[in-house]
Amino acid sequence: MLPSKKLHSFWSGKRVLLTGHTGFKGSWAAAWLMQMGAKVHGFALAPETEPSLHDLLDLSYQSETIADLRDRASVADMVNKVKPELVLHFAAQPLVRRGYREPVETMATNIMGTAHLLDALRDCETVSGILVVTSDKAYDNDSYDQAHGDIVFREGDPLGGRDPYSASKGCQEIVARSFEQSYFRARNIPLVTARAGNVVGGGDWSEDRLMTDIIRAASNGKAVELRNPGTTRPWQHVIEPVAGYLMYLQEAVEGNTTVPALNFGPKESHTVQHVTRLVLDAWGGNSETAHRTSAEASKEARTLALDSSLATTTLSWQPRLDLETCVQWIVDWHKAHLDGQNMHAITEAQISSFESMMDTK
Secondary structure, three states: OOOHHHHHHHHOOOEEEEEOOOOHHHHHHHHHHHHOOOEEEEEEOOOOOOOOHHHHHOOOOOEEEEOOOOOHHHHHHHHHHHOOOEEEEOOOOOOHHHHHHOHHHHHHHHHHHHHHHHHHHOOOOOOOEEEEEOOHHHEOOOHHHHHOOOOOEOOOOOEOOOOHHHHHHHHHHHHHHHHHHHHHHHHOOOEEEEEEOOEEOOOOOOOOOHHHHHHHHHHOOOOEEEOOOOOEEOOEEOHHHHHHHHHHHHHHHOOOOOOOEEEEOOOOOEEHHHHHHHHHHHHOOOOOEEEOOOHHHHHOOOEOOEOOHHHHHHHOOOOOOOHHHHHHHHHHHHHHHHOOOOHHHHHHHHHHHHHHHHOOO
16 A cells, blocks of 8 residues: 555646545545545535535635536636646535436536546646546346356456446446546556445435434434345445545556456445444444345345455555454544534544554555
């Protein structure tokens, strides 16, 4: 894993365009980038949750554009004004169940929104590297084989998607690769894609998020309602894949890798029931769980698992937080929030702690 000093020396002073900066993962990325001295320009919709991590962190962006990726003119205008050196494309409609309710909107954001951004960037003379964040759900998931533990997705596996959200992420990969081969390769500008597992961490209040539901129920002394307790996912703290994204784009720009796509996931996957029990035990009290089902939940793939060995080989990236530590960090973060502490300082402290782990062999 790259030492934190090398990461800081690369990103410090860089003009970075970060789409999706008002979201959960984007807010963590922005906090880390600014802690390293990057000049961050954000492009996203207004925060959708109350509270929102974006608002709690109150970061000092170089500029913020609150607009929609589906608005091609707004995207082009923003790129022309920012003239970014590095681009991290996080913005997306990220929810599977919303994808069922709003399939066209999901595809318009995730597919055409990505095309709008890359189209604006192909004539940008300042850009030197682009990373597009997709998802582990971009893979064509055979639920039967997954349930029997026969498949762990690797970067060369077929892309697909059997629900609107997953299909949109598979298509996003194809769009990115087509732009890379048609426009950016000739200019020697790396355009890479990153696929992460289920991301958790402090400050996520999005709908249909497991940690959000658990923390809300635990803090109010209510039972946690689980849609599908037996579902298995590759849970990881948000800081793990963000570290991978930053390392990946840095190594691509510096010419140390030409790998076009990488997985970033934990060493093991765990069930919803297991993760819920860990969080409740760490929180304390006598919270219980209850099981409920929904039509959308029954359509989700029962098992997802990622093979991240290529990221380890290519970047020396590896997960640093085991599941128990990840859960404890989340509980600590949210208890600090409930206590009215400075969440910018708490978030930066967790980032600094992770950097110390990066520097440990």
